[in-house]
Amino acid sequence: MPKxxxxxxxxxxxxxxxxxxxxxxxxxxxxxxxxxxxxKAKETDDGKTKTPQEQIRDEVMSSGLRGRGGAGFSCGxxxxxxxxxxxxxxxxxxxADESEPGTFKxxxxxxxxxxxxxxxxxxxxxxxxxxxxxIYIRGEFPEGARILNKALDEAREKGFLGKDVLGTGYDLExxxxxxxxxxxxxxxxxxxxxxxxxxxxxxxxxPYFPAVLGLYMCPTIxxxxxxxxxxxxxxxxxxxxxxxxxxxxxxxxxxxxxxxMVKKPGYYEIEVGKAxxxxxxxxxxxxxxxxxGRTLKAIIPGGSSAxxxxxxxxxxxxxxxxxxxxxxxEVDLLDLPYDFDSLMAAGTMSGSSAIIVMDDSVDIxxxxxxxxxxxxxxxxxxxxxxxxxxxxxxxxxxRMTSGKGRKEDAxxxxxxxxxxxxxxxxxxxxxxxWPVLSFVKKFKDEFEARGAADEAAQLExxxxxxxxxxx
Amino acid sequence: MSLNIPQxxxxxxxxxxxxxxxxxxxSMMLLHALQEHFGxxxxxxxxxxxxxxxxxxxxxxxLVTFYPMFRQEPAGKYVVKVCRTLSCALGGSGKLHKxxxxxxxxxxxxxxxxxxxxxxxxxxxxxxxxxxxxxxxIMCNNEFHEGVSQEKADTIINQCx
Numbered sequence: 001m002p003k004x005x006x007x008x009x010x011x012x013x014x015x016x017x018x019x020x021x022x023x024x025x026x027x028x029x030x031x032x033x034x035x036x037x038x039x040k041a042k043e044t045d046d047g048k049t050k051t052p053q054e055q056i057r058d059e060v061m062s063s064g065l066r067g068r069g070g071a072g073f074s075c076g077x078x079x080x081x082x083x084x085x086x087x088x089x090x091x092x093x094x095x096a097d098e099s100e101p102g103t104f105k106x107x108x109x110x111x112x113x114x115x116x117x118x119x120x121x122x123x124x125x126x127x128x129x130x131x132x133x134x135i136y137i138r139g140e141f142p143e144g145a146r147i148l149n150k151a152l153d154e155a156r157e158k159g160f161l162g163k164d165v166l167g168t169g170y171d172l173e174x175x176x177x178x179x180x181x182x183x184x185x186x187x188x189x190x191x192x193x194x195x196x197x198x199x200x201x202x203x204x205x206x207p208y209f210p211a212v213l214g215l216y217m218c219p220t221i222x223x224x225x226x227x228x229x230x231x232x233x234x235x236x237x238x239x240x241x242x243x244x245x246x247x248x249x250x251x252x253x254x255x256x257x258x259x260x261m262v263k264k265p266g267y268y269e270i271e272v273g274k275a276x277x278x279x280x281x282x283x284x285x286x287x288x289x290x291x292x293g294r295t296l297k298a299i300i301p302g303g304s305s306a307x308x309x310x311x312x313x314x315x316x317x318x319x320x321x322x323x324x325x326x327x328x329x330e331v332d333l334l335d336l337p338y339d340f341d342s343l344m345a346a347g348t349m350s351g352s353s354a355i356i357v358m359d360d361s362v363d364i365x366x367x368x369x370x371x372x373x374x375x376x377x378x379x380x381x382x383x384x385x386x387x388x389x390x391x392x393x394x395x396x397x398x399r400m401t402s403g404k405g406r407k408e409d410a411x412x413x414x415x416x417x418x419x420x421x422x423x424x425x426x427x428x429x430x431x432x433x434w435p436v437l438s439f440v441k442k443f444k445d446e447f448e449a450r451g452a453a454d455e456a457a458q459l460e461x462x463x464x465x466x467x468x469x470x471x
Numbered sequence: 472m473s474l475n476i477p478q479x480x481x482x483x484x485x486x487x488x489x490x491x492x493x494x495x496x497x498s499m500m501l502l503h504a505l506q507e508h509f510g511x512x513x514x515x516x517x518x519x520x521x522x523x524x525x526x527x528x529x530x531x532x533x534l535v536t537f538y539p540m541f542r543q544e545p546a547g548k549y550v551v552k553v554c555r556t557l558s559c560a561l562g563g564s565g566k567l568h569k570x571x572x573x574x575x576x577x578x579x580x581x582x583x584x585x586x587x588x589x590x591x592x593x594x595x596x597x598x599x600x601x602x603x604x605x606x607x608x609i610m611c612n613n614e615f616h617e618g619v620s621q622e623k624a625d626t627i628i629n630q631c632x
Contacts, residue, residue: 098601099599099601100599101556101557101558101598101599101603102557102558102599102603103601103603104601104602104603104604106601107601107602132492138601139503139538139540140540140552140597140600140601140610141601142613143613143615175490175491177490177496177499177500178499178500178503179499179538180499180502180503180534180538180539180540180541181538181539181540181597181598182537182538182539183598183599194499195496196493196495196496197493197495197496197497197498197499197524197526197530197534198495198530198534199533199534199537200537216492216493257603257604258604259558259561259603259604259606260557260558260561260603261561265558265603265604265605265606266604267604300557304556304557354603356557356558356561356603358561362561366560367557367560367561370555370556370557370560371557373555374556374557374598374599377539377598378598380537
């Protein structure tokens with residue numbers, strides 16, 4: 001039976017568990033930090049010396065941890081790209097912008113167990129020789145910002161933060177920085193611009209890879225809330241033990257945000273890949289099934305920018321057979337393991353691990369119109385294809401949902417989306433065009449039928465008008 | 472025209488500025504602080520921040536026009552933000568928004584933030600508030616409310632002193 005595996009959320013919903021430091025410490029909090037910071041330089045077999053910082057980075061690398069924000073990039077690898085020889089300060093930013101529609105996992109951590117983030121962040125900062133770090137929290141979380149500020153004060157009081165952390169001579173300061181309602185701040189270079197006090201216009205890569213030219217043109221690490229929390233657990237249990245959770249290449253646990261038309265929407269922490277999409281929707285341990293009398297129509301599997309999957313869709317995937325050889329098998333949407341690689345193989349992504357479920361009562365044109373309105377509102381406006389295109393798509397869809405659709409609108413939408421993706425500075429171009437491309441492709445009959453019906457209705461009313469004016 | 476900024480707020484602002492190696496970084500936090508105090512960001516606030524951070528007013532003004540949470544006009548005493556994005560929409564946020572608007576004598580078709588005649592409430596249809604599992608959700612000033620039925624919205628609004 002599939003079930004939740006709570007590592008990061010293990011305490012969050014316990015009765016009586018509070019966000020203050022005493023409660024966190026009574027439940028084993030800050031032990032991972034004490035352990036990490038007490039590490040001694042170690043001789044390796046080949047006669048080299050590994051610093052404590054390198055040892056922590058090794059653990060994170062061997063844990064296989066992949067970023068929980070959206071891209072699923074190896075955290076250890078990301079850290080390995082940091083330019084440590086530039087002589088410039090290295091900064092760390094926790095991305096707590098949680099702006100991808102469908103996602104509400106970081107909210108739980110920040111509100112219910114903020115010290116877990118603070119601890120993970122201190123360890124990560126220590127491991128990367130960071131002395132100044134920021135938590136960039138979305139403006140819509142004023143309470144979250146207050147809770148984090150309180151947590152940081154408590155950590156300072158206990159000597160976990162500030163000058164001379166736990167008497168080791170290591171200095172670290174962490175500040176909370178509030179965003180102000182712009183989705184694009186979730187994109188790491190946009191976030192950096194925003195933290196510099198500018199409009200959040202993403203930077204072009206190359207050359208502006210944050211690991212080399214980030215905040216104030218200094219090497220910068222940007223990690224998601226959940227990723228940084230995982231670092232604490234990795235140091236507690238060891239990288240190789242952490243890597244035993246989940247599935248190969250998709251290690252550890254992940255908090256899935258389940259929303260839309262299921263009986264029990266909510267956040268569920270699973271071992272990555274140990275539950276299928278079908279189980280997450282239908283099993284009593286998770287979503288508990290669809291509403292009475294409804295059938296599944298589609299799901300958005302990784303936040304609203306992920307390509308939609310249609311009920312009944314089949315995918316060709318490589319699976320090891322009983323002799324261990326890879327063979328191609330057909331897998332139904334509901335049997336897809338919920339992990340980074342399976343979703344990618346299905347032509348979409350697990351993104352920020354947010355599943356939005358839509359049943360047969362959903363008007364698919366309306367749903368896409370809603371998503372496209374979001375992206376049209378949130379385009380930063382820097383690149384022409386995205387600034388103009390996202391709005392054109394939204395306007396066309398708005399027309400379709402207000403009785404003025406045309407049969408060719410389906411192709412028109414695809415045409416615009418095709419001309420945005422790959423032609424912008426940041427991945428927002430893909431974020432706004434992927435929903436359009438996938439919705440229209442997979443539900444083309446509905447889009448065309450809507451357009452045709454509108455055209456027929458308009459023709460009829462025009463003819464009536466003509467008859468009336470002739471009379 | 473000069474702004475009347477209480478000593479306590481000014482020292483909080485001074486402290487915020489120390490969080491950053493470059494003063495310009497503090498501009499968003501200062502905008503939040505002044506918007507919270509005055510209810511909106513006035514031209515004078517922009518100029519005050521610019522001076523404080525050794526910037527040109529345009530450097531601050533361009534943030535106010537970019538980030539949706541900053542407003543250049545006063546709003547009602549209570550700002551009700553109804554989430555309109557997909558999961559909330561599937562959960563009925565369109566109807567909820569209409570209900571809240573009509574309760575306060577506002578036209579749900581109007582774009583952007585609008586304020587009731589008595590100036591007590593402003594309503595805004597906003598993008599994702601990141602609580603999609605408890606749709607539909609609203610914020611009333613800094614208070615967050617989940618699973619908001621029309622009745623619950625009425626209670627929230629009626630309880631605003």
